[in-house]
Amino acid sequence: MSIFDKRLKGVRAPHCKNTMDCATQKMPVPDKVFICMSQHMGPPCDVLVKPGDEVKVGQVIGDSAAFLSAPVHSSVSGKVTGIEEIIMPNGTRTKTVVIETDKQQTYHESVKKPQVTDRASFLAAVRNAGLVGLGGAGFPTHIKFNPRNLNEVDTLIINGAECEPYITSDYRTMMERGEDVMMGIQAVMKYLDIPNCIIAIEENKPKGIARMQELAKGLPGVKVQPLPSRYPQGAEKVLIYETTGRVVPEGKLPADVNCIVSNITTIAHLALYLKEGIPLITKCVTVDGGAIAKPQNVEALIGTPIKDVIDFCGGYAKEPRKLLMGGPMMGTALYDDTYPILKNNNAILAFDESLAETQPETPCIRCGRCVRSCPVKLMPLRMEEAFLKDDYQGLQEYKVNLCIECGCCSYVCPAKRQLVQTNRLAKARLRKWMQEQNAKEGGKK
Amino acid sequence: MTQNLVITSSPHIRAKDTTRSIMLDVLIALCPALIASVIWFGPRALLVSAVCVGASVLFEYLYRKLMHLDMTIGDLSAAVTGLLLAFNLPSSIPLWMAVIGCFVSIVIVKQLFGGLGKNFANPAIVGRIVLLVSFATPMTNWPVPLSADAVTGPTPLGVVGAMAAGVDASSSATAEVIALPSYLDMFLGKIGGSLGETCTLALLIGFVYLVARKVITVTEPLAFIGTVFVLSWLLGADPVFHILAGGVMLGAIFMGTDYVTTPTTELGRLIFGIGAGVLTVIIRLYGSYPEGVSFAILIMNIVTPHIDNLTRIKALGAEGGKKA
Incomplete structure (x- = not known):
């Protein structure tokens, strides 16, 4: 408020973290999955399978030679029944592999603990895991981990701010997969030779902060930093400023101020891949928003239609008038609920009439x-x-x-x-x- | 599947405040001063306020209707303008003059420039200035507080002005009225003046309410009042008298914080407050008019776009050197 206040601004949006204490429920394998070829920032992947092919869990079914890309894996075992084109919520069209599941969930032979010995093999493993920024942007992680000036990078920032209202899936990662998070952090620090790590968490998650502090004890260079509960603490530039005081210049990347930022769930998935070779095929999403019968956190296979996830949560309690992929501040409104879960999905919110209402614009009163x-x-x-x-x-x-x-x-x-x-x-x-x-x-x- | 889903751009939730709720807060903040005006100047203060609010809303309604524009009286901004204009008038003003003031404020200053958000000057201030220069006598006939028989006398600033001009005090009205009031009387509003401006206490209550509700920030009022205090002291006048007298409180708290006609950044608001304070003191001490708040705010309204341009904020990480 004051002109002397040096902190960055933001808004005190309502938290609505109703599902904080809902342990993640694993969803059964759906009848069909729709795996989209564009689940990352960058050009979409090419489809590597054709209708009639048998696929197994963890099998690469889409990949691209483009620099900014990440492979797409099958999340199920079953039979490819078609390659469809679907319209993304942003209006672009993208190819989608439709797989009829056999519910056996047999793993593909490629799913095995990767051999990681040095930086190159580590980065290759990150790519093979199909990891993208799970906070929402979907930036391919292996690109993020390999900036031109990697030698100068001195701080790894783990984004556990989860500043969007409603969403608690990253919080559940902290509570349920804390060891994975620490293992992932240590691997990144070791292979990328980064001396410091800051795990940044908003103050509205005191248990998450305590849990991370406990696990970080004895890990050299790793510290937990509570952030004020002010949206958008989790926005990359804001997070870097709040944790290190560094300002990312116009047109530059976090690495230019010697930081690498990664979402906390991305790091947990990285650990899972390093341990067992299981690529990114599941995603924990918060299902909430008022029109859902049983709001909760659900671990769903990537490609599961949103409708199935909502049915798993007891279906709609009220008539949904707005369906969001992501949080209420930055999420995308969907045109129907047949759309599949993507890698960078962290919430499905269904709003009833009261929250779907669009208020008419009135003239700007220059209030500032x-x-x-x-x-x-x-x-x-x-x-x-x-x-x-x-x-x-x-x-x-x-x-x-x-x-x-x-x-x-x-x-x-x-x-x-x-x-x-x-x-x-x-x-x-x-x-x-x-x-x-x-x-x-x-x-x- | 067709679900009749609403598709909009993010964000999908909005803060509760609306233009209407902000204007309602301003009206609530003006209530203590309205009550004080009725205590000191009797029911006619209420009548003038009601006529101004009614006329302002009516003019806005008629203009929007005749011009086939969206109806905007629901945002309450016309009611705020009407009440502020009333606060700037003596309670003895003939009602038809008050209605002319409302016409100037709403139709000429606000609607002809495009309605809410587009006016370059504070409608109530211009309405008052037009009335002041058009009807100088009734606009400066100040009823004496608590007088049943419509006795009029000068404002404290008028007294000081007359003294400075060397007018023989004994030649006008009663000697009792001519004496300068105590600070306590000025703080409570028991002095001559426009009906809503005299009670500093009531205006400060409104100020605290607006700040607590985050409708305004403290920057501009403090800069305005502080500048009047310091500058009048530096120039050898009584600083406490100058911040309690006339329209400084009303102007600083309610007119200089009008969103539309003042800068949008805190630095800009600071500059606005200091500028308005300096102009007020200069007009009071050296100008022909005893009071300068209205002119000071009007002049600062006019330079507001320039202040806005000079106080652009540098974006986080924007390429250095250049403004904005």
């Missing part, structure tokens, strides 16, 4: 709440003004490209303006405008 809440110190109201005027230079000056789309500005706006949506559009249009400008300049030469 968006400015005061922005964690990366942008001025959403000025960016909106520039956007509405097609003022691309203004958008550049106000640095719309630095928006992390956390949603704080829209959340606090008393006029209910869609500020984040405007920023997204503005970013896309600005990119196009800059390309056009470059083309024009090129033409002159």
Whole structure:
């Protein structure tokens, strides 16, 4: 609030962590799984199987030669019945392998403890595990673990902030798979030669903090840092600033300030792969949101239709009017519930009428709440003004490209303006405008 | 499967505050001062307030209706403007003049520029200034507190101004009224003045309420009041008198914090408060008008876009050197 306050801003969103004490329930194998070829940031994988093929658990069924990619594994054993194209919630189309399960869950011969002896074999193992950032962004982990300046990286930050309301799946990882987390951390520190590790957890999870502190005892260089419960502590740039005081410059990556950030569940899955060779085929998701009969944490096989997961949780208690993949601040609204679970899914939220209501936009009253809440110190109201005027230079000056789309500005706006949506559009249009400008300049030469 | 699901962009939850709830908070914060005005100036203070609120809402309704625009009276901003304008008028003002003030505020200053959020100056301030220059006499006929028979006298600032101008005090009205009031009377509002501005105590209660409800931050009011205090002291005037007299409290707490016409950043609000404080003291001590709060705020309203441009915030990690 004060102009002298150096902490980053954010919002005190309601926590709604209703499922904190719900131990993860393992879901039975569904009749059919739909495994999507685009579950990471980067180009989608090529399908490596064809209809009629028999597949087993852990078998690679999709991979890509592209730099920014991670292989996709079958989460079940059974028979491929088709390769379908589905529309992702963001509007793009992607290939999906449909597998009819035999419920035997027989493992593929490739599932065995990997031989990890040095950095190269470690990074290969990370890739083979199919790991991506499970916090939501889905950035391939082996790329993240191998920045150009790896030798300069001195801090591994484990993101256990889980700042989104409702979601408790990372908290369950801390409570149920704490040993895996520590094993994963030690492996990363050892093979990437990183001396320090900070496990960052929001204060609203005191038991999680205590558990991690207990397990981190005696591990050199590993410390647990409680974070204020202020959304979005878990946003990468915010997290790096809060834990190390370092500021990631525009257009740079965390590694440029000598940090690598990884989600806590990603690390737990890494440990599982290093121990048993089981790649990323299951995902713990928080199923909640008010319209679900029995809100809980569910460990589901990747590719399980959301409908099956919701049925496992007792189905809908009320008529759902909004279905979200992810948290309420940054999650994506789904058009139906047949969509499958992806690697980077951490929650399924079903809202009833009361929360699905869209409030009409009213004129901006320039209250400045968006400015005061922005964690990366942008001025959403000025960016909106520039956007509405097609003022691309203004958008550049106000640095719309630095928006992390956390949603704080829209959340606090008393006029209910869609500020984040405007920023997204503005970013896309600005990119196009800059390309056009470059083309024009090129033409002159 | 068709489920009639709502698809929107994130975030999917919103904070409870709305424009309407903020305006309602401002109205609530103005209530103590309204009660004080009725105590000191009698039921006519309430009548003037009611007429101003009613007329403002009516003008907004008629304008939006005639221009086929969305109906906006529900956001309560017109009611706030009406009440603030009333607070800036003497309780003895002829009602038709008050209605003209409302017309200027709502139709000319607010709606003609595009309605809520688009006006460059505080509607209530401009409404008051137009009335002041148009109807100088009724606008400066200040009823004496607790007087049943509509006795009028000068405001404390008027007294100081008259003294400074060397006017013989004994030539006007009763000597009792001419004497400067005590600090306690000024704090409680038992002085001549616009109906809502005199009771510092009531205005401060409103201030605490607005800060507690996070409707406003303390930056601008403290900068405004602090500047008036320090500068009047530096220039040899009585600092306590100057922050208690006239419209400083009302202006600093309720007009200088109007979102639309003041800067959006805390640094900008600090500059706004200091600027308004400096202008107020200069007008009071050296200008022809005894009171300068309205003009000070209007001038700062006009430079607000420039303050906003100068106080852009540097984004986290933005390339160094350049602003914004």
